Amino acid sequence: MSKSALTMAGVIGGGGAAAAGGYSIYSAIQPKTIKEKLLKENFHLVSDIKDSSKLDKEWEKVLNRYKVEVNDTSKIIEKDKGSVTKEEIKKWCGDNLDSKINDSLYSKASKWCVTFTSLSEKLTSTGKQLSTNATSLKSKYDTMSEALKGEINKITVSSGTPQEGEKTKLWCSDLSKRAFISEEDTHYRNLIQYCV
Incomplete structure (x- = not known):
């Protein structure tokens, strides 16, 4: 093999290794769960609130929002919205935040599991x-x-x-x-x- 062919093979091989390494780093820092993605996008999880009275008030606020905003696409509990409790929403969030990312679950979690400012x-x-x-x-x-x-x-x-x-x-x-x-x-x- 000529010297220039060896040099070219080395460049191509080195470039391929760099690309593979770059992809490995990229995929390692990408969020894998709904919780990781919410945090990466600067949402604040209700479940992360440490003060118990603030935590209870925030879940109450989420429940009130749920009762006026929920629709067929964002529904997380299969019963009449008027009879849903904050404990049920809290449980749903706990059960789903560590799930792998999918658009439907992420959309619901970004509404019902995070803090927000009400009107x-x-x-x-x-x-x-x-x-x-x-x-x-x-x-x-x-x-x-x-x-x-x-x-x-x-x-x-x-x-x-x-x-x-x-x-x-x-x-x-x-x-x-x-x-x-x-x-x-x-x-x-x-x-x-x-x-x-």
């Missing part, structure tokens, strides 16, 4: 609070789109007048339990426009 907390941080005045809320109800009115009209209230104001108060309360995403988010804008 209510964001509202409070800006010095505002939900209105509890049914008459004022009735006036805001009157300015809503038909789609929002239709959503609110599905709510039943046992007493209180005006009915639209009482229903709007309940709608606002549920809305405030959702996760804050951005100030441009439709849910946050509706909260500011119709519930304050």
